[in-house]
Amino acid sequence: MPEGTRGLDSGAGRDMCGQAMTKRRVAIVLFNLGGPDRSESVRPFLVNLFTDPAILRVPGFIRPWLGRLIAWRRTKPAMENYAVLGGKSPLLELTEEQGRALDAAMAHDPDIEVRSFVAMRYWHPMSDEAAHAVKDWAPDEVLLFPLYPQFSTTTTGSSIAAWDEACRKAGLSVPTTTLCCWHSDGGFAAATARLVQDSFEKARAELPADVKLRILFSAHGLPESIVNAGDPYQWQVEQTVASVVKHLDIPDMDHIVCYQSRVTPQKWIGPSTEDEIERAAEEKVAILICPIAFVSEHSETLVELDVEYREEADHLGIPGYFRVPAQNSDPAFIAALADLARGALGSGRSLCSFAGGRQCPKQHRDCPHAKARVEARVAVKEPA
Structure with a gap:
């Protein structure tokens, strides 16, 4: 099967004589960060x-x-x-659970047989282990599915590079579709908005009527230099928030996008979540924090948001501190992942976004679609 032909009508169903045909075997490789297991x-x-x-x-x-x-x-x-957290990250177990739920959601698809594999970037099982497991299963094709809704060179881009190297080492060579991003997918936005809506209503019920409630959509930050170099992450985070907000039924909603987890001394994109917590304290506003770039609970939600920032909020006298849970294996979220997988596999593209082609504005030079176009021009020796 040539690279880039991914139609779900290939291979399965019945042939011209009405004979049953074998389902195409699709390995879905779920990319995630990983975390220490002890x-x-x-x-x-x-x-x-x-x-x-x-x-x-x-x-x-x-x-x-x-x-x-x-x-x-x-x-x-x-x-x-x-x-x-008990000495280890919960991320692997939660990601494996998402994979099992995704497989179950796609189990009745008539044309494909799906099995999900986990490829963590910084701790086991990493890409080398996942590539060997995929090879042993002998799929007809592979779908690379990052569990990062927004593309960044630091997350999805790094995971793709690690996967490509692992495949070369393992001798794994099958037609592959890469889903680069799904920041504004309607199903994802609606599932996330429901979690936000439920959390907002619960928080509102606990607060006095005269206390305002602000939603902080908090994403992991990046150094400004990476964004200025062309990384589309910040733009995609903003698109995610805009999509989620459209699905919310909150009159006169007060919300802002902010960024957490700064780890180096250089200037990072902002505003920072810490600064927004301080501003809310000054304005005597309660806050509901929604982790908008994480779809599983891990240290940056369970510790940074639930412990460290909560302690800071209490110290500053914020009238209420609440948090939206991560999606984990929420049924509506898993259904959105299944629809994304079907769309990618049926796109006819080897590289696709949730909407098919490139979504990022031209100034985001690190968009993988932009890089793929440059590489294609170089391959045929066309002027850039």
């Missing part, structure tokens, strides 16, 4: 993270020792965070 894993997890060239953008000869230095400095606070 306290001894925290340091190597952080080393993997901070020596990734997509994360630590310094000259290659500096990165190994600088990345290890950063990991060493962050090991103790990270271990304290994971201690709150």
Whole structure:
């Protein structure tokens, strides 16, 4: 099957003589960050993270020792965070659960047989392990499905590069579709909005009528230099929030997009979640925080949002602090993932967004569609 032909009507159903045909086997590879599975894993997890060239953008000869230095400095606070979670990240189990739910949601599709595989970026099972597992299953095609709604070179881009290298090492070569982003997908936005709506109504019921309630849509931050270089992440986060807001029924809603988890001294995109918590305290406004770039609970929701920021809010005297849960295996969210998978597989594209082609404005040069176009021009020696 040529690369780029992904129609779901191929291979399954019945042939011209009415004979039953075999379903096409599709391996869905779920990309996620990963997290340490025990306290001894925290340091190597952080080393993997901070020596990734997509994360630590310094000259290659500096990165190994600088990345290890950063990991060493962050090991103790990270271990304290994971201690709150019982000494390990829950991300693998939650991602595996999402994979099983996705398989179940697509189990009755007439033309394809689906099995999900997890490829974590910084801790096991990483791409090498996932590629060997996929090869052993012998699929007819592969769908790369990042569990990051918004594309960034630091997340989906890094995971794709790691997967490509793992496939070369494993000798895995089958037709592959890459879903690059799904930031404004209608099903995803509606499922997320329902969680926000429910949380807002519960919070509103606990607050005095004269206390205002502001929604903070909090996403993981990025250094400004990465965004200025062409990374579309911030634009896509803003598109996600706009899509979710359209599905909310909250009159005169007060909301803002903000960014958390700064880890380096350079300037990061803003406003920061911490600054917005301080502003809410000054204005005597209660807050409902919605993690808008995370679809599973992990340390940055369960510790940073639920413990650290809550303590800060209490210290500042905020009249109410509430949090929207991550999607995890919420049925409406899983149904949206299944629809996204079907759309990608039926797109006829080897690289697609939730809406088919490129969605990012031209200034976002790190959009994978822009890079693919440049690579295609180079391949045929056309002028850029």
